[in-house]
Amino acid sequence: MENSTRGTLLLIFLTISTSLATITSPWMPMDGNNPTNSYCLSWRLAIETNNVRAWRIVPLQCMRYVEVYMLAGQYDRDVQLIVEHINVYLNEIVLPGDGMDAWILDVDDTCFSNVFYYRLKRYGCDPYDPTGFRTWAMKGGSPAIQPVLELFNNLIETGFKVFLVTGRDEETLREATEENLNDQGFTGYERLIMRTVENKKQSAATYKTTIRKQLMEEGYRIWGNVGDQWSDLQGEYTGNRTFKIPNPMYFVP
Amino acid sequence: MENSTRGTLLLIFLTISTSLATITSPWMPMDGNNPTNSYCLSWRLAIETNNVRAWRIVPLQCMRYVEVYMLAGQYDRDVQLIVEHINVYLNEIVLPGDGMDAWILDVDDTCFSNVFYYRLKRYGCDPYDPTGFRTWAMKGGSPAIQPVLELFNNLIETGFKVFLVTGRDEETLREATEENLNDQGFTGYERLIMRTVENKKQSAATYKTTIRKQLMEEGYRIWGNVGDQWSDLQGEYTGNRTFKIPNPMYFVP
DSSP states (O other), X not given: OOHHHHHHHHHHHHHHHHHHHHOOOTXXXXXXXXXXXXXXXXXXHHHHTXXXXXXXXXXXXXXXXXXXXXXXXXXXXXXXXXXXXXXXXXXXXXXXXXXXXXXXEOOBTTTBOOHHHHHHTGGGTSOOOHHHHHHHHHHTOOOBOHHHHHHHHHHHHHTOEEEEEEEEEHHHHHHXXXXXXXXXXXXXXXXXXXXXXXXXXXXXXXXHHHHHHHHHHTTOEEEXXXXXXXXXXXXXXXXXXXEEOOOOSOOOO | OOHHHHXXXXXXXXXXXXXXXXXXXXXXXXXXXXXXXXXXXXXXXXXXXXXXXXXXXXXXXXXXXXXXXXXXXXXXXXXXXXXXXXXHHHHHOOOOOSSOEEEEEOOBTTTBOOHHXXXXXXXXXXXXXXXXHHHHHHHTOOOBOHHHHHHHHHHHHHTOEEEEEEEEEHHHHHHHXXXXXXXXXXXXXXXXXXXXXXXXXXXXXXHHHHHHHHHHHTTOEEEEEEESSHHHHOXXXXXXXXXXXXXXXXXXX
């Protein structure tokens, strides 16, 4: 080979190597060696472990990271793995079978996904917009999160009474929420418990604790409690096991 | 350029592109598009959020992932971000200044790191070895986790009484642990509380809850509680805020 050709080859090799090594491919965002992705991975871990609380918006530099996380497969795999571990736990339970075995599921971003709404809100880089969200929720078009739908069906087949507990407003959103659940295959639950006038001003954690306390007082055993927010899972009467579904798009206090 | 040379160039280009696109570079393990890394990332999230509990060993396929996570920077950045958020919280606190403001830190893999011990245990792919760990701990050679050392010094300067609460055995490990802490710059803490004969059979969660309860009864306000295990942070009297330091190498019940 001539020297000039050899030089050209070397140049091409170096160019390709460098560009591939430093590229921020939109579909490889979990790469911790890119400083932005590494930061966003740390940030995501910090919010998911409840180390960072009361955050209002996603850091702007993580918008693309969150988009890719939510849509390119990692979120799906994260949820799938959690549901697999819930199934391991379920297999250990021997149900008394007196009809008082309860399981609690949150609704938004637990049973069904609002990622297509949050896409319009830059995946959480825009602040919470209650009017915008209500308009979205009224449409009832949120798609099921498939592994959670499978869990839901599994729970009902196993003999659990499934209680859906949501911070959504009873008065304005019951019909749309029921329809959305029904359309997506969430049928056969025991109750859909929504926020009424009495608990409108409570934080999600207080409201949901109140609801769980009422269920306990009715005699239910809460075997499991699944939600995408720590406010679903903390407080009192949290249930025998809690499971946190990922959500890097918003925080509910 | 001759056709054959052009062909060679194309071949080299394709070879390099393909190999770089599919390579599992040991230093790019956070890439979620590699199936193994994607699984290990899901697994790490699941254990850090306490969704997966009582796990005995790291999945073998994640050994290299955990190694790279611990040693190539992401772990350091994760801890750094948590400490930054602890500092945000600290800046909001107005201390009464009566000498009863307490902060709790765990010791192993919170104040100092045992990663060089766990390297010999395949980063947690081998099961827990109490004798091996005691031998390691007796040497007192665990290096400080730098951001936590900075937090420690900051807490003491701010006026907190820092209580180090560890599951290590009082009788056999006090001297080595005190020396290790001292050598690494952890000086000026209020007490190093270790496991005595009385609480030897308790789970870490029960033992640590007992200790925190005693501190509360002495009149201390526990402003913060930092540990690498959920058993450091759950139970009763957990403190006003808890912070989970990552640890994908082992689980303490």
